[in-house]
Amino acid sequence: MSSMTKRAQQRTDLLQGTLDMLILRTLIYGAAHGHEIGKHIQRTTNDFLQMQHGSLYPALHRLEQRGWVVSKWEMAPDRNREFKYYRLTKKGRKQLVVEESKWKRMAEAVARVMWPTAEES
């Protein structure tokens, strides 16, 4: 049983890092609240990534804890209500670059195994 939980842990870790990157990237466009971030990722990926709020909010709070985003209650421009808006910090921007290059390396490595080019094989 413990090996199963460990495997599940590894899987969520991988997804977690990716989710962090997606959230940071989404916030490049400006401040957004949790719901908007989720909807944006869902819409941009044509509903391929169904945003599970269960992982979105813990991720947001984790990013805030690390100082990559800051949050503030602000009035929504289109409706008369306050939402908790998250905004990218300078540290967060740097982290986004790091995450992006990490992801790229990972994708390249996977691609090399999956679709070997003529000269390499």
Add this chain to the structure above:
Amino acid sequence: MRWWWQLNKSEADLERELRCDLELEEEQQRAMGLPPEEARHAAQRAFGNDVLIKEQIREAWGWVPFDHSFEDLRYALRQFRRSPWFAFTGMVVLAVGVGVSVAIFGFVDAALLEPLPYRNPSRLMLHRFAACLVGGFALVALLLGVIGLYGVTAYAVSQRTREIGVRMALGAQRSSVYRLVLGQAGLLTAAGLAIGLLCSVGTSMLIRKLLFSVQAWDVATLTTVAFVLALASLAASLQPAHRAASVDPVQALRGE
């Protein structure tokens, strides 16, 4: 008290954040043409288990270990209140162990390690032998204290097998069972050490009146004994904790 206030504020904030976003989701579902009742259910489905979400967010805040040890400590205190004799026995055993060891070590330190204020120290062989003997007693006292703690903890675990079984059946992790048992033993040790150290300082003061060159406040001895005893009692409570963590819930629930 400030962290408590901060915690409450963060909790309220989190509650508000989740509620606001849930309401927005509900609104959007309604805008898509769902009747109000169904829109609410759909929004809640899309949101997922909010208790779980909150738990994970608290984990992200990094307060959970702190939170859990606080709970464990409170639970241990409640256990002591429920069975004061158990706690009393454990504490007294430890306290006596500490007190005796500190007093004797203090004496040995003065007689054995420091140059004695005699003209011809080599004639004091007998004294040294006696000191070694007394030091041996101190070690025995320490050992007895540790064995006492082991016995008390092991007894507590055997009494609570069923309770631990229920906890595990309900999903308690092995690590939390470890923490439960070790927390209780740790609290006992801390209390025992505190009482023992207080008593030993008192005893040393008494001895000081009878014997020369024994210090009442020998910080080195006090810390050494406290450290050794703390370490030894951790070791002594590890085995019962391990046994508690390997309780088979089915067996524990079927027993009795």
